[in-house]
Amino acid sequence: MFAVLRNHSSQILVAIAALGIAAGFAANLISPELPRIVWSVTTLPVLLALLLQIWRSLRAGDVGLDVVAALSMVSALLIGESLAANVVALMYAGGQLLEDFASGRARREMTALIGRVSHSAMRYQDGGLVETPIAALQPGDRLMIRHGEVLPVDGKVSQGVAVLDQSALTGEPLPVQRQVDEEALSGSTNTGPTFDMVATRPASESTYAAIVRLVQSAQESKAPMTRLADRYAMVFLIVTVVLAAAAWYFSGDARRAVAVLVVATPCPLIIAVPVAIISGMSRSARIGALIKGGDVLEALAQVRTAVLDKTGTLTRGYPEIEDVRSAPGRAPDELLRLAASLDQASTHVMATSLIEAAKARGLQLVLPTSVAEDAGAGLEGVIDGHRVVVGGSGYVRSKSASGDPATFRDGLKPGQAVVAVAVDGAVAGIIVMADPMRDDAQSLLDSLRQAGIKRITLASGDRQDVVDEFRRELHLDDARGDLTPDQKVAVVSAEREHGPVLMVGDGVNDAPALAAADVGVAMGARGTAASSEAAGLVLLVDKLSPLVEALKIAHRSLGIAKQSVFVGLGLSFAGMIAAALGYLPPVQGALLQEAIDIIVIFNALRALR
Template sequence: MQRSPIWSSNIALLAVALGGLTAGILLYLIGGRGSASFVWGLATFPVLLSLLVQIVTSLRRGDAGLDIIAALSMLAALVFGEPLAGNVVALMYAGGQYLENYAERRARREMTALLGRVARTVMRHNGDGLEEVPIEDVTPGDRLLIRQGEVLPVDGTIASDSAVLDTSALTGESLPVTLQRDDEALSGTTAIGATFDLVALRPAAESAYAAIVRLVEEAERTRAPAVRMADRYALWFLVLTLALAGGAWIWTGDPIRALAVLVVATPCPLIVAVPVAIISGISRAAKLGVLVKGGGALEALGRARIAVLDKTGTLTRGHAELSDIWTAPGWQPDEILRLAASLDQASTHVMADALIQAAQARSLKLTAPTDVQETAGAGLVGVIDNHVVAVGGSAFARSHLKPSAGIWKPGFPGSAATIDVVVDGALAGTLVMADPLRADAATVIERLRAAGIARIVLATGDRAAVAEPVARRLAIDELKADLTPQGKVDVVTAARAAGPVMMVGDGVNDAPALAAADVGVAMGARGAAASSETADVVLLVDRIDRLADAIGVAHRSARIALQSVVAGLGLSLIAMIVAALGYLPPLQGALLQEAIDVAVILNALRALRA
């Protein structure tokens, strides 16, 4: 990853502070006390200058953080002739900034995966031939050739008899969709059937996929910023420190006592311990297969109280599987599946792959088909073991029935996708396809509730008939179906009124909602790359139960960070009182503060353990 200017600046300041401290100590040991003091002061100045710039920027935003104490202690050390103490404080502060930025630099990258999904060129009909043109040159009315495996670059209408599309990137629906002539197809969907022609309706910049990109960018700009834990304690600790330091100076007339108070008050238990605890939590989550992009994301994950979950690929497996076989009298389920899978060996349709896998799982012996004719997106017919077999949707099956054959199969729920099998002109059976729930879906819902999630909303682009059985089985609090990408953003925005929202999804259509939530979680193992780029948290393994584990890590890291803060500031407060009474000079105070830092850092590192 390319280093950011902030990251490079933090490394440089840490190197200057550490290098200056080391060089000064060496000069002091060989008798160059004046040179040592000069080097310590010189090494303190860049850190102080950088800190003052940050403070001015924060004050302009209305934020008064604990960085002010660190700046005052360094400035006072230089003014009152205690450069070594100032250098030690500078090293503590630069180290804390380095550790904090180490986590934050893993944050959001540019959405190159989202923008790179659509090809940059497309084949356009030109008279009797074809020409390859940039998608920016496509205008409404152009006739385009879309080949199998290509992503539609623009919105358009189907100009061929039919087209089979994978629409999961936009709707989350895992089952393929067959469109007929003059039906509208959206950019961002993938052609998984035979080659077809598309007549462009809109330029690429105005198409559905481009709109999703704009939604993500807009949602990221309006995201509520994460609040550092340190800032929550800033005001009262700042007031207390200034009161003790000013009181000691006024009471004794000795400015060094004020400096000593400021040095031991430098809030490194907050500046250092909190980032260490957060980074340790991030590392622990990574061992579980969960990538957390920074400290703000881990804090937000622990604070989440509302969960908005996508269905396809999140709570379900994300691909069609054989769920049931209905057979006509005289037929056995395995024989129906064997005939259908044998014929489907000649097809590249996604449903064909599912049937072949189901047959192989049952150890059925498949026969090579002959005289195969496929109607793209509808079905295919061929000869298997001297039987004429037709496999496809209901309309295709009806067209291959003998006139005397009646259709007397039972009705199937609207949530099911069915494939009819016709043998020698009679309906022999129906294969019922479904997108099954993940094995851990019910368990993870229970664990999310146990982890503090008060309300769970299922937000999906699927039809209500498809989503309702899932919502009932998992005892989901609320179902929102038939949603567009903007609709999912609206659901997340509305849910935030009741508390911090966690959005979990896996498709490109989920990316805007992931960006709009307080914390977005992407199913990165099989999900779209764009959703992983947009999300704050990415599940790198195909197990949604790891989300509950990650929330547990977030809670534990927050507790450990808070323990470090309370213990560290408590010890600092005692040291401040001792320094105000004159028993703790600035240099010894700085060293004592370093010892306190080591203690709280060791405590913070406990977040690495299970």
């Protein structure tokens, strides 16, 4: 593939070649022989730089169309077409400069993500503030975040109100507010007043660090279509050399062979494909869908079947209180206050939801004492002098002298969970909880179908009756419940008979299925490391809408890449035939090829829009 002359070298070579052309015409006023010398001399720096790059590529096992550029310059110099050689040098160096510009624009959004990494933070230490490298920050460190600063690590607001711009992470344009004890993500920018936060993760494990690793992986990747372009480069090289040799043999005019080589330099196949693919990846990153590589973008454009996990994908991913059913004589809010107070001693996800719901209702929680927990079943302790038991129905029943949680269960729906509560040895009621369906679940599934997905299957570890209810409500093509991680992999494999498969999930149990799918999609950069590592696409926001846009972007980017290749190659071949027949001299051929390159590169950049 074409060598990209790094840093400013391409600009210097362009300047040398351009000045050489101008100086050659000026030298004609002094001597008719002098221009040829000037044009030859100013061609040599570009030719030498090109030969050096070809040597490096050959050592790496790559053979690209750099060889055609070198052949065209060398052959033009040998037959005395020094102006043509100088124009080819200018066009080649200009092509590298143009490709650098296009690639820079294409990578802009992803590069901007990496460029936002903080290098230090103001940490409270020994009664003062010390500027500390982020690598030295540890969970529990208290930090001051000043206006305009980028949060260096994940943490929780400890003092003040955080007004955060999360657009670099999520694509959401409006700032969000975070109160005390609420989470603040690394990579966000403080657009409000100074606030304090407590680090919850080291920098290496933060949300933003994970995103940066994903971006770097994406930038180093190479799309199958790009690799295919490399293979086509050899075919194109052979065809070019054969056509040039044939033109020389049948006409006896070496200038025709040179003209053919000139028109073939460089090739839209090599330039347009990576620019369009990278542009699509960059555009997708801007809307909160980070595609790890060009191969993922290509596969995304081909998927026809989607397998979705339920929890955190079609649902919000955390339980919410739907009802509090208390025994006669006991207020529902009091039942919730007692349960939430006790649950402060538990790390269970339902305990967290109970506590947040109680605080949202303005209930005053007290610290529990004499707590004993049976992990996964429930816990008991003393609240305001009352012996309180919270947990599953069986656990609470076994700890109670009277009452049965089953008497409160009338009318429960599939998918609803029950937290039973007993007070002073008597069952006092139940708290009904459920992981609610996302409000936009149906519209998003409809959008997925409009974006090219023909079949949608739900694969969940939840009970089959719960899964069946989702299938009816959302009009899914199939729904499988009670699945283990290996059974989810089997579902993904079975769905391949309908076409390439996309799998969406967010938990550790989804990682094997994500890896097995043609495209694995992890929900949220804050999800489990296992799911993000196994996935090819990571949604930086906790919703599916960026996936729909990423599908559209993938289709459009791939279409633009193919369009650029076919149009560019068609024009190049037409120019080569014209040159072989003697209708296109070397200098005009070089100018024509540069025009073709400009057309295909700017067409490929349309994928950014």
